[in-house]
Amino acid sequence: MSITPLMPVYPRCGVRPVKGEHCHLISEDGTRYLDFASGIAVNLLGHSHAGLIGAIQKQAETLMHVSNLYGSPQGEALAQKLVDATFADTVFFTNSGAEAVEAAIKTARAYHQSEGGDSNRFELITFNNAFHGRTMATISASSQEKMHKGFSPLLPGFKYVEFNDLEGAKAAIGPHTAGFLVEPIQGEGGIRVGTPEFIEGLRQLADEHDLMLVFDEVQTGVARTGTLYAYEQYGIEPDIMATAKGIGGGFPLGACLATEKAARGMTFGTHGSTYGGNPLAMAAGSAVMDAVANEDFLAQVREKGERLRSRLEQFIGNYPELFEGVRGMGLMLGLKMKGEPRPFMVHLRDNHQLLTVAAGDGTLRLLPPLVIGDVEMDEFFEKLSAGTADYEES
Numbered sequence: 001m002s003i004t005p006l007m008p009v010y011p012r013c014g015v016r017p018v019k020g021e022h023c024h025l026i027s028e029d030g031t032r033y034l035d036f037a038s039g040i041a042v043n044l045l046g047h048s049h050a051g052l053i054g055a056i057q058k059q060a061e062t063l064m065h066v067s068n069l070y071g072s073p074q075g076e077a078l079a080q081k082l083v084d085a086t087f088a089d090t091v092f093f094t095n096s097g098a099e100a101v102e103a104a105i106k107t108a109r110a111y112h113q114s115e116g117g118d119s120n121r122f123e124l125i126t127f128n129n130a131f132h133g134r135t136m137a138t139i140s141a142s143s144q145e146k147m148h149k150g151f152s153p154l155l156p157g158f159k160y161v162e163f164n165d166l167e168g169a170k171a172a173i174g175p176h177t178a179g180f181l182v183e184p185i186q187g188e189g190g191i192r193v194g195t196p197e198f199i200e201g202l203r204q205l206a207d208e209h210d211l212m213l214v215f216d217e218v219q220t221g222v223a224r225t226g227t228l229y230a231y232e233q234y235g236i237e238p239d240i241m242a243t244a245k246g247i248g249g250g251f252p253l254g255a256c257l258a259t260e261k262a263a264r265g266m267t268f269g270t271h272g273s274t275y276g277g278n279p280l281a282m283a284a285g286s287a288v289m290d291a292v293a294n295e296d297f298l299a300q301v302r303e304k305g306e307r308l309r310s311r312l313e314q315f316i317g318n319y320p321e322l323f324e325g326v327r328g329m330g331l332m333l334g335l336k337m338k339g340e341p342r343p344f345m346v347h348l349r350d351n352h353q354l355l356t357v358a359a360g361d362g363t364l365r366l367l368p369p370l371v372i373g374d375v376e377m378d379e380f381f382e383k384l385s386a387g388t389a390d391y392e393e394s
């Protein structure tokens with residue numbers, strides 16, 4: 001037998017973390033890495049946040065899991081925090097981002113297919129190079145063929161349009177259109193920021209045609225961009241939104257948020273999840289919200305994001321043959337490279353113990369924990385400088 005016990009769907013690298021300390025990971029062999037990946041925008045409080053650990057420990061000792069057949073004081077508490085802090089009136093908890101997007105897709109379809117709606121409307125317009133997860137519905141929602149190969153038939157009901165192409169989105173609206181599903185900033189796709197005209201235009205089109213504007217804020221959400229959710233920076237609100245990644249701070253948790261109107265089809269018995277919103281997950285989510293959903297924390301993310309960005313812009317000016325520019329918002333930044341980002345990511349990782357994430361569109365993603373301090377920022381630039389200097393030579 002040659003297949004590995006872990007199903008070989010990931011090309012795993014040689015870094016084998018066994019411990020996390022604030023913004024660092026320590027590998028099995030004792031090597032320390034500076035973590036500018038954060039488990040892909042998950043560990044926003046770093047790796048050893050006392051508040052998050054304490055909340056999980058305390059809840060684990062008290063009550064870990066009960067069925068959604070029972071009342072949930074823990075779920076009500078976190079849902080209330082999210083409702084208070086966002087556009088939403090109601091929340092469905094999931095265990096992952098893909099499930100949160102699934103719930104969002106179902107909510108958008110059910111809006112039209114419930115009483116008073118138009119049952120012929122089921123199609124979501126999505127955008128090229130989007131990433132929405134790896135379930136059948138969420139790969140079908142993405143135009144990326146590499147995710148489809150071997151898994152046909154796809155789920156019907158998605159139409160792909162170029163990202164940031166408002167005219168294209170408008171032209172794609174037809175009698176079956178239920179709404180738009182969009183990442184305000186494409187993460188996996190290469191930190192491509194939605195233009196204000198595009199995002200505001202989608203809101204306007206949705207209003208004109210009674211469509212659901214569904215935001216996938218799985219990566220952009222939970223303070224990552226310097227506001228609790230990225231939609232706030234566009235001065236508009238979605239009807240439905242998926243959130244996950246950072247919201248559990250490392251504990252598997254996601255949620256689908258919606259307005260009362262958008263959730264009109266999500267009635268008793270229409271959706272469910274065994275684990276979704278269990279007390280342990282709710283304790284983690286509440287601890288994260290308590291830490292990040294305040295102006296003080298958000299202002300710090302914006303300030304650090306601006307500092308990281310301006311230092312990066314200054315830095316890449318010295319290497320015009322290697323880097324093209326810096327993109328993103330807050331602490332969700334991308335370094336657009338002239339060549340492929342992957343070999344540079346590997347070089348920084350293996351030779352300078354700096355962890356970053358390669359993304360689409362020739363971009364290297366920088367996703368530090370939101371709690372980074374000056375010391376870690378300086379360490380990042382030391383590693384980046386040294387790594388760029390000897391990458392140039394090689």
Ligand SMILES: *Cc1c(COP(=O)(O)O)cnc(C)c1O
Nearest residue numbers: 096097098131132133187218219
């Ligand atoms: C990561 C991601 C997902 C999928 O989340 P999982 O927890 O891996 O299922 C969906 N949408 C976006 C924008 C993401 O970045």
